[in-house]
Amino acid sequence: MNSFTFVISLLLKIIFIQPVFSESEYNKVENQLVPPSLVWHRAYSGSGEESHPHYVIQTNDLGFLMVGETGFVEERNARIFLVKTDKNGHLLWQKEFGKPGYNLGNCVLELRDGNYLVAGSINFNAALIKVDANSGKIIWTRTWNFGTEDAFESIIQSEDEDILATGYKDGLAEGTFLNWGKGILLKIDPDGQEKWKKDISAYTSSGYRIKKTAKNYLLLCHPRNEESLDHNLLKIEPNGKILWSKSLNTIYWGLDSLSNGISVLAGHTRKSTLSNNWDIELSSVNENGDLIWTRFFGQPRGYDGRWIHDEVWGVYATPDGGWLAVAGTGDETRRYEKKGHPTGPSGEWKIYLIKVDSNGKSEWEGLYGQKGMDWAGEDLCVTADGGILIANDCGAFGFTKIKKF
Numbered sequence: 001m002n003s004f005t006f007v008i009s010l011l012l013k014i015i016f017i018q019p020v021f022s023e024s025e026y027n028k029v030e031n032q033l034v035p036p037s038l039v040w041h042r043a044y045s046g047s048g049e050e051s052h053p054h055y056v057i058q059t060n061d062l063g064f065l066m067v068g069e070t071g072f073v074e075e076r077n078a079r080i081f082l083v084k085t086d087k088n089g090h091l092l093w094q095k096e097f098g099k100p101g102y103n104l105g106n107c108v109l110e111l112r113d114g115n116y117l118v119a120g121s122i123n124f125n126a127a128l129i130k131v132d133a134n135s136g137k138i139i140w141t142r143t144w145n146f147g148t149e150d151a152f153e154s155i156i157q158s159e160d161e162d163i164l165a166t167g168y169k170d171g172l173a174e175g176t177f178l179n180w181g182k183g184i185l186l187k188i189d190p191d192g193q194e195k196w197k198k199d200i201s202a203y204t205s206s207g208y209r210i211k212k213t214a215k216n217y218l219l220l221c222h223p224r225n226e227e228s229l230d231h232n233l234l235k236i237e238p239n240g241k242i243l244w245s246k247s248l249n250t251i252y253w254g255l256d257s258l259s260n261g262i263s264v265l266a267g268h269t270r271k272s273t274l275s276n277n278w279d280i281e282l283s284s285v286n287e288n289g290d291l292i293w294t295r296f297f298g299q300p301r302g303y304d305g306r307w308i309h310d311e312v313w314g315v316y317a318t319p320d321g322g323w324l325a326v327a328g329t330g331d332e333t334r335r336y337e338k339k340g341h342p343t344g345p346s347g348e349w350k351i352y353l354i355k356v357d358s359n360g361k362s363e364w365e366g367l368y369g370q371k372g373m374d375w376a377g378e379d380l381c382v383t384a385d386g387g388i389l390i391a392n393d394c395g396a397f398g399f400t401k402i403k404k405f
Contacts, residue, residue, distance in 0.1 A: 035353065035366030036403035039387065042089035043396040046070025046081040046096055053081075053398070054176065054313075055107050056379045056391040059133070060114070062087040064389055066397050067105040067118055068378075070096060074175050080105035080120055080129070081397065084136060087383075089399045095136040097129055098122045102149070102173055109155045109163075111190070115139060119165060121151035126167055126184075128152065128192055142192035146184065149173035154210045156217070158238055162195065163188040166207025166219060178222060178251070180205050185219070185240055198240040203232045209255040211263070213287065216243065218263060220255040233265070233289050246289035250281050254315035254325065261287025262358075264323045266315035272296035275305025280312045280327055280352075282360060295360040300329055300367055303346040307336035310352060314379035314391075318355070318405075322363065326390055327352040328376025329367070344371045351377040351390055351400065368400060375400070 045051050048071030056066040063086045071078035080097040082105065097103070097118070104120040111117055111130075118129040125143040132139055144150060146169030153167040165186045171179030182201035188194055200207060204221030211218045219234040230247040237243060254266030265283050272279040279298035285291055298310035312327035330349030331337065339345045350369035356362055368390075369375040375398065379391040385404060392398030 032362065033364040035355070035364040036387070036405040038368050039401040039403050040089055041370075041392070041401070042085065042091075042399045043394055044083050044091060044094055044399075045396040046079065046094065048072070048078065050395045051081050051397050052176070052393050053378050053391040054105065056381055056389060056399075057108060057110060058381050058383055058389060059084075059110050059116075062384055063092065064089065064399060065108050065110070065116060066391050066399065067108040067120075068391075068397065069103065069105050069176070071100060073102060073104065076101050078103050080118065080122070082108070082118060082131070082136060083397050085399060089401060093136040095131065097138070097141075104151050104176060106151060106153050106167075106176075107155055109157060111157060112161065113190075117155060117163065119152035119155045119167075121149070124149045124173060126150040126152045126169070128155070128163070128165065128188070130192065140192055142188075144186075144194075146170065147181075149179065149181065151179070153206060153208045156210050156212060158187075160238075161190050163190070163192075164210060164217065166210050168206035171206075178205070180226060183207050183221060185236070187240065196240060200234070200242070203230075203234060203242070203245055208253070211255055211257045213257060213261055214259070218255065218257060220252055220265060222251060233285065235289065244289060246285070248283055248285070248291065249294060252283075253313045256315050256317045256323070258317050258321070262292070264315050264317070266312045266325045268309075268311050268327075269296070272298065274298045275308065277305055277307065278309045278311055279305075280310050280325065280354070282315065282323065282325055282354075282356065284360060293360045295356065295362075297325075297354050297362065297365070298329075300352055300365055301341040301343060301346070301350075303331070303338050303341070304336060307331045307333060308346060311376075313377065316380050316382055318382055319386075321358040323356050323360075324380060324382065324388065325354045325356075326377035326380040327354070328378070328393070330374070330376070343367050343369055348372070349374040349376040351375050351392055353377065353380075353388070353390070353402070355405065366402075368402070
């Protein structure tokens with residue numbers, strides 16, 4: 001990232017940019033619809049040198065809530081960072097939690113009482129933080145010391161108002177991704193008091209995403225350990241009983257489900273024919289966890305696939321029965337630096353947004369970014385006005401709004 005541009009972005013806090021491509025350039029892609037254009041982009045920084053978002057939701061007031069960290073987890077100077085905006089991305093408030101150290105902001109939930117719940121880790125302990133929706137002020141904080149390093153990765157509120165939380169214990173504290181711990185599942189009352197705890201380490205090193213189905217829950221898991229080839233999806237009753245487990249193709253980072261029980265998982269894989277590097281895999285399963293289809297995507301800029309990483313983190317169901325997936329695309333090694341694409345050289349990361357229909361057929365693919373800067377898609381949600389809000393890692397919390405599609 002250009003250091004001068006980055007400093008300017010920190011001073012301004014809010015960045016307005018134009019989309020990289022014009023619609024006429026996109027129309028050159030055969031048999032693809034024109035992807036929607038960028039509407040606005042805002043960026044907010046915390047007290048750390050950089051800030052990195054992981055998860056975003058649209059709240060009931062039509063604003064947006066994004067969570068991650070400011071500072072560097074690996075360097076033990078991170079704090080949980082939470083940012084709330086209005087529907088146009090204008091800042092309402094921002095808060096930081098935890099003393100600088102090993103702290104993770106992994107997920108956020110809007111509770112039925114209208115306030116927000118943050119899930120992650122504080123000082124190596126799994127943590128839940130309830131905050132006031134209007135101010136971000138802490139209502140209560142609960143932590144769990146399960147072992148060496150513990151974290152909650154995902155939370156959901158059940159029909160009885162309780163909270164289901166999943167994550168891991170005894171991790172390696174290596175960062176914000178795979179920590180090779182032991183999977184856990186908890187049920188907590190609305191005040192954060194534990195009701196029961198389940199050890200799911202026989203299936204997974206970590207529960208990563210949890211989604212509601214008709215009567216039960218789907219739990220997206222990471223492999224049991226580094227030697228395991230099982231990438232499990234679990235179906236769980238509200239009491240924590242595991243109904244079944246299914247092993248699929250790769251390590252997944254995104255999960256979303258439809259009311260009919262159809263789900264899509266998003267991960268990056270080296271098993272595609274597109275390159276010998278990371279490409280995107282979308283896999284759809286039915287309500288029994290049986291595979292319906294798998295599709296691969298990647299290399300949208302045509303650079304040498306041996307060097308380019310296409311890393312997907314979020315997937316979201318669309319009102320038409322299709323799916324959106326968001327990724328970052330770029331060269332992580334800095335050993336291969338080629339030019340030639342309108343979005344910029346290979347070493348600059350860009351948002352890579354993919355729209356597929358219900359059968360996984362590509363409808364359009366879009367690239368978004370600002371020349372001279374790194375932009376990477378981390379998560380997304382479909383907005384009430386029919387557009388898309390992307391959590392964008394641009395060295396700050398990037399709120400990137402895409403036009404109605």
